[in-house]
Amino acid sequence: MKSSQVVDSSVDVSANSQQRPPVLRISDLSKFYMMGEVRVDALKHISLEFHAGELAVLLGASGSGKSTLLNIIGGLDVPSSGKLFFHGREMTAATEAELTAYRRRSIGFVFQFYNLISSLSALENVQLVTEIADNPMPAEEALRLVDLGHRLNHFPAQLSGGEQQRVAIARAVAKRPELLLCDEPTGALDFQTGKLVLDVIEKVNREIGTTTLVITHNASIAGMADRVVRLRSGEISEERRNLTRLSPSELVW
Numbered sequence: 001m002k003s004s005q006v007v008d009s010s011v012d013v014s015a016n017s018q019q020r021p022p023v024l025r026i027s028d029l030s031k032f033y034m035m036g037e038v039r040v041d042a043l044k045h046i047s048l049e050f051h052a053g054e055l056a057v058l059l060g061a062s063g064s065g066k067s068t069l070l071n072i073i074g075g076l077d078v079p080s081s082g083k084l085f086f087h088g089r090e091m092t093a094a095t096e097a098e099l100t101a102y103r104r105r106s107i108g109f110v111f112q113f114y115n116l117i118s119s120l121s122a123l124e125n126v127q128l129v130t131e132i133a134d135n136p137m138p139a140e141e142a143l144r145l146v147d148l149g150h151r152l153n154h155f156p157a158q159l160s161g162g163e164q165q166r167v168a169i170a171r172a173v174a175k176r177p178e179l180l181l182c183d184e185p186t187g188a189l190d191f192q193t194g195k196l197v198l199d200v201i202e203k204v205n206r207e208i209g210t211t212t213l214v215i216t217h218n219a220s221i222a223g224m225a226d227r228v229v230r231l232r233s234g235e236i237s238e239e240r241r242n243l244t245r246l247s248p249s250e251l252v253w
């Protein structure tokens with residue numbers, strides 16, 4: 001461990017002996033932006049924990065702070081105050097190089113728009129990541145995991161929106177990240193296609209055990225989660241655990 005990394009010694013495992021320390025711990029995290037003279041408080045005193053293998057849905061209306069929170073968790077942005085711990089290491093005290101390594105090794109991102117390279121096939125888009133990752137799964141295996149084993153050589157323009165999003169998910173999980181962060185993954189898709197994409201996210205979480213955070217403004221998606229966190233105006237307005245997870249095919253919106 002490097003000297004600049006601070007160990008979180010306050011994780012209370014005794015509170016629940018069944019539960020291991022969280023993968024991710026957010027402590028009193030706030031983020032504001034200055035727009036000229038006007039201060040916009042995007043996140044206010046957020047404290048949360050996420051455990052290994054958990055599938056969490058972060059709900060909230062537009063502007064409630066979801067993307068800001070996900071970007072900070074993923075090391076794309078930094079908070080104004082508060083701390084983020086990953087396996088007890090304080091990422092908010094990490095150097096740029098350590099944050100880059102964190103993003104590269106530990107985080108898989110899926111965004112609303114798929115960001116595929118149009119001149120590369122599905123397989124080549126995933127290989128871009130597997131070629132630089134430490135311990136990746138073969139790109140073909142990642143594409144089979146998202147049920148696209150029959151589309152390896154298709155270019156993005158030859159794939160539907162849902163299929164392109166599944167390539168993006170394969171690309172995100174091929175490096176075997178510990179955390180899969182999905183920002184409105186079904187936002188650009190119709191109902192049926194969106195459910196197929198959620199099926200794939202659920203399958204990755206179940207089969208590989210990747211801790212998964214899905215942010216959405218669509219409250220119906222909450223049914224597939226182990227835990228639901230709702231944000232309102234930058235604050236947690238509700239946090240609940242689902243007794244059973246619904247399969248995405250059972251969701252209705």
Ligand SMILES: Nc1ncnc2c1ncn2[C@@H]1O[C@H](COP(=O)(O)OP(=O)(O)OP(=O)(O)O)[C@@H](O)[C@H]1O
Pocket residue numbers: 033034035040041042060061062063064065066067068069217
């Ligand atoms: N770079 C920025 N500069 C100034 N204000 C910002 C910036 N990014 C976000 N905000 C503001 O912070 C608040 C939270 O934004 P955020 O994008 O996190 O919300 P969101 O819940 O993800 O919304 P959406 O569902 O519309 O994406 C909003 O008021 C937004 O306008």
